[in-house]
């Protein structure tokens with residue numbers, strides 16, 4: 001069963017996510033902003049507030065399976 005957050009992550013088109021070599025830029029749902037996302041962090045309010053994986057981090061994980069983040073603590077996935 002998918003969480004609401006996972007469902008929202010699935011709504012983010014993968015082709016809209018940009019990689020700059022060190023992190024990913026994921027557009028906000030309204031398209032007005034971009035969040036900087038790594039395997040363990042995101043600059044959005046949701047992640048700042050809860051410290052949990054937000055929909056942006058989940059979207060990046062979908063784009064880039066955890067194997068690519070080797071060495072980073074992608075625990076809980």
Ligand SMILES: [Zn+2]
Pocket residue numbers: 035042043044045046047054055056057
């Ligand atoms: Zn986020």
